[in-house]
Amino acid sequence: xxxxxxxxxTTSSAPVAEERVAxxxxxxxxxxxxxxxxxxxxxxxxxxxxxARITPYAPLSIDPATAVLHYAQEIFEGMKAYRHEDxxxxxxxxxxxxxxxxxxxxxxxxxxxxxxxxxxxVDALVRVDERWVxxxxxxxxxxxxxxxxxxxxxxGVRPSQHVTYMVIASPAGAYFAKGVxxxxxxxxxxxxxxxRGGMGAAKTGGNYAxxxxxxxxxxxxxxxxxxxxxxxxxxxxxxxxxxxxxFVQDDGTILxxxxxxxxxxxxxxxxxxxxxGKLGHVVEERPVTIDEWREGVASGRIGEVxxxxxxxxxxxVGTLKWSGGEVGDGExxxxxxxxxxxxxxxxxxxxxxxxxxxxHRVD
Ligand SMILES: Cc1ncc(COP(=O)(O)O)c(C=O)c1O
Numbered sequence: 001x002x003x004x005x006x007x008x009x010t011t012s013s014a015p016v017a018e019e020r021v022a023x024x025x026x027x028x029x030x031x032x033x034x035x036x037x038x039x040x041x042x043x044x045x046x047x048x049x050x051x052a053r054i055t056p057y058a059p060l061s062i063d064p065a066t067a068v069l070h071y072a073q074e075i076f077e078g079m080k081a082y083r084h085e086d087x088x089x090x091x092x093x094x095x096x097x098x099x100x101x102x103x104x105x106x107x108x109x110x111x112x113x114x115x116x117x118x119x120x121x122v123d124a125l126v127r128v129d130e131r132w133v134x135x136x137x138x139x140x141x142x143x144x145x146x147x148x149x150x151x152x153x154x155x156g157v158r159p160s161q162h163v164t165y166m167v168i169a170s171p172a173g174a175y176f177a178k179g180v181x182x183x184x185x186x187x188x189x190x191x192x193x194x195x196r197g198g199m200g201a202a203k204t205g206g207n208y209a210x211x212x213x214x215x216x217x218x219x220x221x222x223x224x225x226x227x228x229x230x231x232x233x234x235x236x237x238x239x240x241x242x243x244x245x246x247f248v249q250d251d252g253t254i255l256x257x258x259x260x261x262x263x264x265x266x267x268x269x270x271x272x273x274x275x276x277g278k279l280g281h282v283v284e285e286r287p288v289t290i291d292e293w294r295e296g297v298a299s300g301r302i303g304e305v306x307x308x309x310x311x312x313x314x315x316x317v318g319t320l321k322w323s324g325g326e327v328g329d330g331e332x333x334x335x336x337x338x339x340x341x342x343x344x345x346x347x348x349x350x351x352x353x354x355x356x357x358x359x360h361r362v363d
Contacts, residue, residue: 003120005041005052009128012036012056025134028171030311031143035129039121039167043111052121054128057168063153067160073150074205075104078310080141080172081126081362083133084350089126089363092348094119096267101146104202109159110148119360122146125167126362132171136349139174175312180333180341182318183307185227185240186218187290189323192231193238200262211241223321229290230262237288238262240307243315244269247288247296248304248336258285268308274356275343281336293320297327304334314341
């Protein structure tokens with residue numbers, strides 16, 4: 001369906017100089033630099049979504065009593081635009097991000113932004129800031145951050161009657177600038193990320209706020225990332241702070257923890273399930289216990305562990321560490337991890353045929 005949003009475009013009269021953009025795109029890092037424009041739309045119960053516009057990128061002026069600052073009624077998405085060899089620009093399954101934002105909105109009592117309006121908003125921003133999409137040939141991209149927040153000026157716990165939706169964009173470097181390197185994972189035994197009936201499946205700031213102290217603990221323990229267990233029994237593997245998990249078993253089957261409301265339904269995760277099917281692997285979605293992981297790696301029953309998400313695509317997990325022990329050799333990237341990583345990147349960067357119809361042409 002076509003978007004019915006009317007988007008007013010005001011281009012910047014002071015865009016970043018071409019040489020500076022080139023300098024930024026040569027080494028963009030992650031989340032550090034932002035493009036010349038941003039997308040904004042407002043919602044009220046009476047008017048629905050309105051005042052959709054692209055304006056020069058600028059700070060917001062926020063009243064101190066703006067609801068989101070107090071009650072965290074906020075959701076977001078994360079996705080990328082990729083440049084192909086022929087210069088064209090594409091996004092990966094944007095309607096899946098849109099659909100997840102609809103689910104997050106329902107959980108956070110925010111208004112639903114129709115899928116076609118979400119896609120139109122992202123397309124519009126990428127088109128106006130096209131020169132910020134890094135060149136093809138590496139693993140750089142333009143990271144896109146759609147988000148929605150309670151913008152009513154009101155102190156009180158109830159759904160906001162004024163909501164703002166925005167999209168901003170930030171060039172991103174290759175996650176592994178010096179080649180793929182396995183990460184180490186710290187097992188969080190004090191903190192959990194989400195409980196039954198909670199917000200675990202929603203992409204909302206609160207989940208990330210609650211994960212920070214566990215991530216800090218991981219760093220103190222010399223690890224790169226943290227893994228969370230279920231909050232009810234502390235037995236089942238859920239996900240990392242910002243990635244889903246996969247286990248490759250010695251009989252060739254690939255395991256991933258099932259999503260049952262407490263795990264973010266990663267778009268990379270679900271794409272890998274389909275991709276693995278095509279590559280001839282059997283994928284099982286079911287509860288995976290932490291003992292199965294520990295004992296599996298120790299005995300060789302689990303030969304590879306990898307994490308996945310938009311930012312890093314597929315990341316090998318080298319070591320799992322917990323209070324009193326660790327497993328994994330810390331160094332090897334297994335063949336299945338490598339195969340899945342390249343298969344996905346080849347589709348995203350247009351180097352392989354997109355037999356799934358996942359890519360969406362923007363420009
Ligand atoms: C908590 C969490 N889990 C999983 C993912 C992976 O999701 P996706 O593949 O859609 O990027 C993310 C990344 O956005 C995340 O923040």
